[in-house]
Amino acid sequence: MNAPNNEILLSFEDGIKILTINTPEKRNALAAPNALWMAQEIEKSVEDGTRVVLITGAGGAFCAGADLNQRDGFVARYQESGPNLEADLDDMVSSTYHRLSRAVYNLPRPVIAAVDGVAAGFGCSLALNCDITLASTRARFIQVFVNIALVPDGGSTFILPKLMGLKKAMEMAFTGDPVSAEEALRLNLVNRIYPPERLMEEAMNWARRLAQGPVKTMGIAKRMFYEAQLMTHEQALDMESRRQARLMTKPDFFNAVAAFFQKQKPTFS
Numbered sequence: 001m002n003a004p005n006n007e008i009l010l011s012f013e014d015g016i017k018i019l020t021i022n023t024p025e026k027r028n029a030l031a032a033p034n035a036l037w038m039a040q041e042i043e044k045s046v047e048d049g050t051r052v053v054l055i056t057g058a059g060g061a062f063c064a065g066a067d068l069n070q071r072d073g074f075v076a077r078y079q080e081s082g083p084n085l086e087a088d089l090d091d092m093v094s095s096t097y098h099r100l101s102r103a104v105y106n107l108p109r110p111v112i113a114a115v116d117g118v119a120a121g122f123g124c125s126l127a128l129n130c131d132i133t134l135a136s137t138r139a140r141f142i143q144v145f146v147n148i149a150l151v152p153d154g155g156s157t158f159i160l161p162k163l164m165g166l167k168k169a170m171e172m173a174f175t176g177d178p179v180s181a182e183e184a185l186r187l188n189l190v191n192r193i194y195p196p197e198r199l200m201e202e203a204m205n206w207a208r209r210l211a212q213g214p215v216k217t218m219g220i221a222k223r224m225f226y227e228a229q230l231m232t233h234e235q236a237l238d239m240e241s242r243r244q245a246r247l248m249t250k251p252d253f254f255n256a257v258a259a260f261f262q263k264q265k266p267t268f269s
Contacts, residue, residue, distance in 0.1 A: 024060070114203035125159075
C-alpha cells in the first residue's frame, strides 16, 4: 500500500522493503506527512519480516529536501500558529522529518540509500543517515540549509563530522556548495558510485546480499558502531565482548559454524 496520492511508493522483494519518494516534478521534495508515513513504515519493518530497507527517489532525483510549499506542513503552521509558532514548528520537524531520521538510525536492520541526482537539505541528511549509501555518478549532496538561513537538521550535525571530519562538515554547512558523487566517495560520504542506469540494479544486489545474511547480527553491529562513538576504547571492548557472548548462544551462530565445517552456505533467521 502506497502513501496517499502515490507520493511514496512501497514494494517488497526478497525480504527487501523498497521506499521510493515519488514527486519527481519537484525533485522529490518531501512533505511532512510523507516523512511521517515513511517513518511509520520503517518502524514496523522488524515485525513485518523486512530484512533490509532500501530508500530511493523517482525520476532522476533522490530528495530535494523538505517541501516548503506543502499546505499541511510549514505553510499551515505559519497560517495557524500565532504566538506558538516556534513551538509548533519544533513539534512538526521533530514528529515528522526527525522521526524519519530516528527510524532509519534505530532500525535494527540494514538501511540502504540509492541516490540518483540531487540529495539536498533534509534529503542529504536522509541519504547519509542510511547505513549504506550508494550513488550514481550524477548524484550531488548539498547542505542547502544556509541558503534559506537555516542550520542543518535531520541528524547532519551528528553524522557529517563523523563521516568527513569537522572542517569539511562546516564547509558544507557554511557554503551550501554541492558535493559531487566522486568527491562524496573520496570524503567517505558514500560507499560506491555507479552509472545512473546501473544504480538500482546494483542497489538491489547489495540489498539481496545483506538480506541473505544474519540481519539480526547486523542490527546489533549497527547499534554498537553508533554507541562506540561515545565510548572510550575500553568501554567499546567491554561492549563487544558482552554482545559477542550473547550472539554465540544464538541459533544463527551454531548454524553458521556447522555450515562452515560442512562446506555449505549458511542460512540465517
